Amino acid sequence: MLNVGDVLILEDIDAKDVKRYKSKIVEVRNEELYIDYPFDEATGKTSFLLNDQKLKAYIVTKEQNVFTFYTSIIGRKKIEIPVIIMSFPGNDSLEKAQRRRYVRVPSIVDVAVHPLFDDFKPFTTTSLDISAGGIAILAPQENDFIIGKTIDIWLVLPFEGETHRYVKTKAHIIRVNSQVVDGKQRVSLEFDGLTSIQRQDLIQFSFDQQLKHRRKGMKN
Numbered sequence: 001m002l003n004v005g006d007v008l009i010l011e012d013i014d015a016k017d018v019k020r021y022k023s024k025i026v027e028v029r030n031e032e033l034y035i036d037y038p039f040d041e042a043t044g045k046t047s048f049l050l051n052d053q054k055l056k057a058y059i060v061t062k063e064q065n066v067f068t069f070y071t072s073i074i075g076r077k078k079i080e081i082p083v084i085i086m087s088f089p090g091n092d093s094l095e096k097a098q099r100r101r102y103v104r105v106p107s108i109v110d111v112a113v114h115p116l117f118d119d120f121k122p123f124t125t126t127s128l129d130i131s132a133g134g135i136a137i138l139a140p141q142e143n144d145f146i147i148g149k150t151i152d153i154w155l156v157l158p159f160e161g162e163t164h165r166y167v168k169t170k171a172h173i174i175r176v177n178s179q180v181v182d183g184k185q186r187v188s189l190e191f192d193g194l195t196s197i198q199r200q201d202l203i204q205f206s207f208d209q210q211l212k213h214r215r216k217g218m219k220n
Helices: 195-220
Strands: 007-012 020-029 032-035 054-060 067-078 082-087 110-115 123-130 134-140 151-157 165-180 184-192
Touching: 007 032, 020 082, 032 067, 082 165, 110 134, 123 195, 134 165, 151 195
Parallel strands: none
Antiparallel strands: 007 020, 007 054, 020 032, 032 082, 054 067, 067 082, 110 123, 110 151, 123 134, 134 184, 151 165, 165 184
């Protein structure tokens, strides 16, 4: 199921703050994976992972499916290139990522998108739907959107009877729709590292949007 070249996202499960590293599979063995040296998505710098460090792994396959499993660092080795060796519990242990813990509702809000590095130009757009777990946006076709990539986003949440609330957070790409309309494509994002206040604002906003849709349905 896993292949050389598949994107690998590693999440430090013991860190107080969200720590995510990106790598690729170099070689697949029965109970081990060889990966190239990962880099910290927040800094872009190569990361030094400790032996026995426990991680949650997200595998993004060439078919753009996302699977998760738990792993730990075993050691290091030099084959044609230096690699890190991590445990692999086998294909039977892979779980397809279930990302819809929160109900998404259709909603148009203003969104600003910025790269962590200079790999695309910042842009503003609008959402297609939103939840407390993620958001779908319209993005320019020419931008290089790869599943697993982490970006910075700013959301403007318009609440009735009060000033807007703003959410600034990181998010990573979980799905890119190949269909392009008017030079734009649908890109689905999952939020990373929301504070409890931000999460609560998003839950409240999603709930308010659900009520609006129900009221419109009753009037129609």
